Each structure stands twice: as structure tokens, then as C-alpha cells.
Amino acid sequence: MNPFMAASKSISAPAKSGQWKVAALVILAILAITIIAMRIEGRVWWCDCGTFRFWISDVWTPHCSQHLLDPYSLTHFSHGLIFFSVLALIVPRMSLAWRLCIAIGIAAGWEILENSPLIINRYRTATMSLDYLGDSVVNAVGDVLCCLTGFFVARWLGLWKTVLLFLALEITLVFWIRDSLLLSTFMLISPVEAIKTWQSRGH
Numbered sequence: 001m002n003p004f005m006a007a008s009k010s011i012s013a014p015a016k017s018g019q020w021k022v023a024a025l026v027i028l029a030i031l032a033i034t035i036i037a038m039r040i041e042g043r044v045w046w047c048d049c050g051t052f053r054f055w056i057s058d059v060w061t062p063h064c065s066q067h068l069l070d071p072y073s074l075t076h077f078s079h080g081l082i083f084f085s086v087l088a089l090i091v092p093r094m095s096l097a098w099r100l101c102i103a104i105g106i107a108a109g110w111e112i113l114e115n116s117p118l119i120i121n122r123y124r125t126a127t128m129s130l131d132y133l134g135d136s137v138v139n140a141v142g143d144v145l146c147c148l149t150g151f152f153v154a155r156w157l158g159l160w161k162t163v164l165l166f167l168a169l170e171i172t173l174v175f176w177i178r179d180s181l182l183l184s185t186f187m188l189i190s191p192v193e194a195i196k197t198w199q200s201r202g203h
Contacts, residue, residue, distance in 0.1 A: 016095070016097075019095050019097040019098070020097050022097070023097035023098065023100060023101050026101045027100070027101060027104050027148075030101075030104050030105055030108045030144075031104075031108065031141060031144065033108070034108040034111055034112060034140060034141070034144065035137055035140075035141065037112045038111070038112065038115060038135075038137045038140055039137065041112070041115050041116065041134070042134075043115055043134050043135060043136060043137055043140070044066075044136050044137070045136060045137050045138060046066060046067065046136045046137070046138040046139075047062075047063055047066035047067055047136060048066070049063065049066075052067065052068075052138070053067040053068070054067065054068050054069060055067070055068070055069045055070065056069070056070040057070070057071065059071050059072065059177045059179070065132070065134070065135045065136065065139050066135070066136045066138075066139060067136070067138065067139060068138050068139065068141075068142040069139075069142050069146070070139070071173065071176060071177050072143075072177075072179075073142060073143060073146045074146070074169055074172075074173060075169075075173070075180065075181040075184065076107065076143040076144070076146040076147050076150070077146040077147065077149055077150040077153075077169070078150060078166055078169055078170075078181045079103075079106075079107055079110075079146075079147045079150060079181070080103065080107075080146065080147040080148060080149060080150020080151035080152075080153070080154065081150045081151075081153065081154045081162050081165065081166050082166070083102070083103035083106060083107070083147065083150075083151060084099070084103065084150070084151045084152075084154035084155055084162075085154055085159060085162055085163075087099040087102060087103065088155075088159075096155070100148070100151055103147060103148075103151050104144060104147065104148060107143070107144045107147035107148075108144055111135065111140040111143055111144060114134075114135070115134045115135055115140070119188075120132060120133065120134050122188060123188065126187060126188060126191035126196075127179075127184060127187045127188060127191065127196065127199075153165070169181075170182055170183075178198065178199040178201075179199060183195070
């Protein structure tokens with residue numbers, strides 16, 4: 001069976017329904033834990049400006065990562081593309097519901113780690129995010145939901161279309177905000193001053 005299809009057809013419809021109910025509860029619990037952890041880390045609910053905005057397009061303002069969505073939300077959508085593809089290939093017999101739980105667990109775990117003092121300081125010193133102070137709780141939840149969306153888009157598209165979409169997003173983000181998932185990951189691990197300088201010129 002194509003690993004990019006849903007769970008095994010041998011599972012009955014009632015069993016699948018039960019799996020999705022449990023998976024939904026697991027995902028809600030993961031989101032609740034993420035919100036609690038973010039608050040413990042000192043993250044605000046949403047932007048200190050006091051105004052809730054659905055979308056912020058400028059990544060070089062203090063509003064970035066403080067509202068529900070921004071250009072970096074696309075990198076979290078890409079997380080969903082990657083997680084679905086990898087899990088479909090390494091655990092193809094696992095049900096779609098539990099693969100989704102794993103993907104959401106990883107995405108939420110990264111949100112908590114990303115907003116720890118260690119990673120925030122790393123972003124500020126090694127990448128173009130010189131003024132990064134961490135995500136708001138609303139933005140973190142938005143990021144996890146973007147990952148969930150990417151997960152199902154990858155299932156719908158299939159492997160090669162998913163790869164093409166991922167590459168298209170990377171190229172779009174590089175031209176748009178001089179950053180992307182691969183580029184930010186590279187800079188976080190092994191920063192290059194010339195790339196950081198080039199990125200900063202977009203400010």
C-alpha cells in the first residue's frame with residue numbers, strides 16, 4: 001500500500017472513528033501543555049500592543065511572532081509537510097491518527113524549546129532575528145495549527161508534489177523575507193556572518 005494513503009484498510013470504520021476521537025483528545029492535551037509551558041516560560045498571550053491581528057506580513061517589526069500568523073508560519077506549515085512524509089515512510093503501518101499525534105507532539109515540543117532562553121539567545125546572536133524575544137502563546141498555537149495543516153496537505157498531494165511545494169515555499173520565503181526553514185535551521189546551527197549581513201539588509 002502507498003504509505004501516503006490513510007491507515008490500513010483492515011481497520012474497521014468504528015475503530016478508525018475511535019482512534020480519531022482519542023487522537024483529538026491527545027492533540028488538545030498537547031496544546032494545553034504547550035500553552036501552560038509557554039506561560040511558565042514567561043511568554044505573553046498575544047502582542048503587548050494589545051491588539052489582536054490575524055496576520056502580520058513584516059518580519060522586521062516587534063509584531064512578528066506576536067500575532068496568530070506571519071511569514072514564518074509558512075515554515076511551520078513546512079514542518080507538517082516534512083513530518084507527514086517522514087512518518088509515512090518510516091512507520092507506514094501506523095494509523096494516520098497516531099502519526100498526526102506524533103507530528104503535533106514534535107511541533108509543540110519545538111515551540112516550547114524554541115521559546116526557552118537558550119534558543120531565544122541563540123536566535124538573537126546567530127541569526128537575523130536580533131530583536132527576537134520569543135513567540136506569544138497565540139503565535140505558538142498558530143504555528144502548531146500550521147503544522148497540522150501541512151500534515152494533511154502532504155497526505156492529499158503525495159510525495160513528489162509535497163517535495164515541490166516544500167521547495168516552492170523555501171524559494172518564496174528567501175525572496176520575500178531573506179529567510180526560510182532550511183536557511184534559519186542552518187544559521188541556528190552553523191551561522192555564517194555573510195549570510196547574516198545579507199539577511200539584515202532586508203530590514
